[in-house]
Amino acid sequence: MFIGAHxxxxxxxxxxxxxxxIGGNTFQIxxxxxxxxxxxxxxxxxxxxxxxxxxxxxxxxxxxxxxSYLVNLASPKEEIWEKSKNRLKWELEVAHRMGLxxxxxxxxxxxxxxxxxxxxxxxxxxxxxxxxxxxxxxxLLEIVSPKGGNIGYNFFQLKKMADxxxxxxxxxxxTCHGFDGGYDICSKDGxxxxxxxxxxxxxxxxxAMCHLNDSKFPINVHKDRHERIGKGYIGREGFSNFFxxxxxxxxxxxxxxxGGDEEHAEDIAVVKEIWSSLGISK
Numbered sequence: 001m002f003i004g005a006h007x008x009x010x011x012x013x014x015x016x017x018x019x020x021x022i023g024g025n026t027f028q029i030x031x032x033x034x035x036x037x038x039x040x041x042x043x044x045x046x047x048x049x050x051x052x053x054x055x056x057x058x059x060x061x062x063x064x065x066x067x068s069y070l071v072n073l074a075s076p077k078e079e080i081w082e083k084s085k086n087r088l089k090w091e092l093e094v095a096h097r098m099g100l101x102x103x104x105x106x107x108x109x110x111x112x113x114x115x116x117x118x119x120x121x122x123x124x125x126x127x128x129x130x131x132x133x134x135x136x137x138x139x140l141l142e143i144v145s146p147k148g149g150n151i152g153y154n155f156f157q158l159k160k161m162a163d164x165x166x167x168x169x170x171x172x173x174x175t176c177h178g179f180d181g182g183y184d185i186c187s188k189d190g191x192x193x194x195x196x197x198x199x200x201x202x203x204x205x206x207x208a209m210c211h212l213n214d215s216k217f218p219i220n221v222h223k224d225r226h227e228r229i230g231k232g233y234i235g236r237e238g239f240s241n242f243f244x245x246x247x248x249x250x251x252x253x254x255x256x257x258x259g260g261d262e263e264h265a266e267d268i269a270v271v272k273e274i275w276s277s278l279g280i281s282k
Contacts, residue, residue: 001280002026002062002252003212003271005264013048016056022265023272026062028104028209028254031094034069037083039090041097050099062252064102064140064172064209067091073125074108074118074151081121084108088139089129096134102208104140104172107152107161118151123164130167140208142172145180145224153181155201162202170206173251175242176213176227179234182220186238191245204247212253212271214239228257229267240274249280 004024007015012029019027032040053060068091071084091103110118130139141162146153152161155171162169175185184190198204214232216225230236242248257267275281 001249001275002059003255003268004028004252005255005257005261005268006066008260011048012042012045013052015049016052016058018261019058020056022261023268024264025058026252026254027058028064028066028211028256030068031065031091034066037068037070037087039087041094046098053099060099061101063100064104064254065091065095065098065100067103067105069106071105072108072111073105073122074110074113076111076113076117076121081125085125085129088125089133092129092133092137092139095137100137102138102140102170104142104209106142106144106150107158109149110151111149115151115157118149119157119161120164122151122161126161126165126167126169130165130169138208139167139169140172141169142211143174143177143181145177145222147180147222147224153177155197159201170208171202172209172211173207174211174213174256175234175239176211176215176232176256177224179215179219180217180222180224184219185242186219186234187241191241195245195247207251210248210251210253211256212239213256226256226258228259228263229255229270236270236274239271240278243274243278243280 004026006028009029071087073084075081095103107122141158144150144152152158183194214227214229214234216227217223218233
């Protein structure tokens with residue numbers, strides 16, 4: 001079982017050891033500020049990071065970079081679309097240099113255009129980006145909340161974009177985003193509906209990572225507000241139901257919950273308590 005959190009990178013080389021300190025064995029990072037287009041690469045710090053990854057024994061094939069929040073592959077604005085492609089291509093190159101396997105991205109917002117038009121732009125962007133990107137890094141499309149003009153809020157849309165791109169991509173499931181979009185992981189019927197939809201579309205073997213987040217709001221309200229594990233509307237019982245399905249056990253779980261290392265350590269402990277209550281070996 002793999003569990004970890006989104007970690008700050010001050011400095012980057014501290015992330016592997018801090019992950020172990022909070023009880024994790026995987027993590028997610030931003031390559032740099034997710035709210036700036038600027039792209040900097042610190043070769044010395046990346047070298048230290050790779051050394052620390054080796055020392056700690058954290059498996060780099062279970063770790064991902066989350067692409068910048070500015071990236072919008074669905075944007076109808078040409079300038080933003082081009083900048084988004086360039087930034088995503090850079091993120092993939094950074095992951096390659098860091099020795100990491102995955103880059104996760106939100107498909108984007110349609111910004112007043114139709115969903116079909118937006119999905120076509122996402123697919124075209126993926127095709128153009130991956131054409132010249134490192135082959136040892138996988139792009140992950142994340143399921144999003146149906147908030148605003150977001151696309152990719154169900155697996156039918158995610159599959160359509162992947163198929164249209166003609167590229168081999170994989171996917172990230174976010175428990176808060178899914179809950180916000182009506183996937184009720186708290187109930188047996190809801191979990192089975194989710195797993196059936198995944199099987200009919202992208203296939204469970206293509207769910208490479210999971211963002212493990214509770215929700216500040218009830219199901220299907222389209223607010224996208226993450227809460228700490230067990231303190232939201234999914235709650236401990238909901239996560240207990242989620243983890244009772246063995247098919248999710250092989251998916252690395254990364255917290256994007258409020259707080260820093262101390263709070264993440266507490267949330268990871270809660271997850272492990274849930275695992276223990278179900279007889280799941282850590």
